Amino acid sequence: MxxxxxxxxxxxxxxxxxxxxxxxxxxxxxxxxxxxxxxxxxxxxxxxxxxxxxxxxxxxxxxxxxxxxxxxxxxxxxxxxxxxxxYPVGAMSIQHNSAVEVPAWIESSLFELQEARFTPYYNRTAVVFLFKISVETVSEYQQEFLRAVAVDKRSTDPIPQLAETFLEATSITTDTLSDHDVQSQLTEKDVQSLLSTAQTQLLDAMDDQIEEIHQEASRAADSEVEEYRRMQQQRIEELQEESAELSSRIDDLSEKINTGEGAERVQALKKRQELKTEHDELAETLTELQERRDRGFPDRQREIRERHSLTVTTTPLTLTVVEYERGEADFELTDQQRQTTRSLRVGYGSGVGVIDDAHCSVCESQLTGANPISHIEPEFQCQQCAGR
Ligand SMILES: [Zn+2]
Structure with missing residues (x-):
């Protein structure tokens, strides 16, 4: 789909x-x-x-x-x-007045299209929302997207082809549409429920893209965490060196105290006490840092991850009520080689094209541009299974 x-x-x-x-x-x-x-x-x-x-x-x-x-x-x-x-609300009517849109699975086939005819049976209403989606992180990252979503009022099914027709349309009535016109077609409750359906469909459709941004942000967070870890490790090594240096100075002083006398010895004792205090303080800092490292710097990690977490907001910008026609289309196909002609009937909508997916009558595979019709006699058969 x-x-x-x-x-x-x-x-x-x-x-x-x-x-x-x-x-x-x-x-x-x-x-x-x-x-x-x-x-x-x-x-x-x-x-x-x-x-x-x-x-x-x-x-x-x-x-x-x-x-x-x-x-x-x-x-x-x-x-x-x-x-x-x-113009938060506009209206548009798609009457069938142009050529019938031929599906790819007929267009890519080898058959000659004799006739394509659309018979409208009834009018349907759909609502097209134009959305702005913004994906951002607290830190620096922000991306904006514009997307249109069309939802059939009755079935609440998405109709992407209709959203496309809307986007390419040259005229949409925006200034003559009164509140009364809109209310006669849509109640406030309708709008709310269609909006939430459209929003869900929008986020489902954007899922991969949002996931991609999410992974990008996670990678940015990972490398920031890694960078922090690396710097703290460097700091630990520096402290260890300082500590070793202090120890060796303390050892030297102890030597002096053991051999020295008088004022010199008193001086050395005083200095050793100073260095011992300094060494203890340094050892404390080092132990604390090592403990944090062994636990993986949880506070800092949390802070970094929060800064890179995503906020996704969807803002509906415009709403357009679209009237379109639904019915059936007949496609008459001729097999020149076998001199046969058969007609195919499918659900069709103005501005939508062929509504439902078509399937092979033999293997039930979906018909697509890559898997078009390849036999019309005795049944409509797809290329995939006809070649077997
Ligand atoms: Zn088939």
Missing amino acids: TDAAVRVTQSAVEQFSKRFLQSVGCTFEENDEHIVISVPEGTDIGLSHGDHRLTRGESQNTGEQIKSVHPESEFFQQLLQDASER
Whole structure:
């Protein structure tokens, strides 16, 4: 299964930016390199009025009049913030008016597609959430991701293809949607429950990525712990050397005391006492340090690990109610060699494509682009088992 959370691509970022800027009254012209937007006077979007150039992707050369648009750019983050404050709720309707989307397991097959026909049976409602996920550690590490998650209102199943359609959409109604419109389709309770479903799907889909960051942070913590251990070991060795040096000086003094006389002997006794005290203090420090080392410096380890532990926050930025159509699609396939034609019927949705996974009628393997249909007679058979 594909991930429920759909990555926000560069083209989706541009589409989103244009959609939003247009909705607040800006106009734009674009070429391959950049988009020039004109901000009319009195438009409150954090851009001064006049022309601004938006460069695609990352650019070093940004400033007041030149902004870069890409998923992580400051300008785009600002737009998202604006959009979520202005239009937390939008609506979009996907009517079937373009060509039927042909699944990969037909497209990669050798059969000729005679006809693809979609018959809509009913309207369904889905909600697309645009999320910002930030993964950070107390210390220095922070990463942000943007993901869209689409959830069917009735089944609460994720529909990643619909999230993609949403991201690439050129028009979403944002300003004409009244509270009443939204309430007639979704209650506050619906929204809460769909949001929590989407959040769960989002975190499931992000699991590997978060785990990767977690391991990276653990490695950073490990090496910090190791570095601390190494320095403390060095300190222990230094103290041991100092201690040995003091012992040998004390031995020398004892020698002097045994052989010396008078003032010199008194002086040596006094000095030996001083050194003994110093030696005792040093021995105490050393023992304490050695004990901490033998226990693995638990306090310091805890402090380091806490500093590298992850905090994952998901923030829903926008919510869009998407109306789409569900029904069935018929694909008529011709086997030129055998001069036969057969029709295949599958569940289909506008903006979604083929809804359910299709399977081989013989071995039940899932049909995919890599394992397409290879026989249509007497049954629909996959490439894997037909070759056996
Ligand atoms: Zn098969």
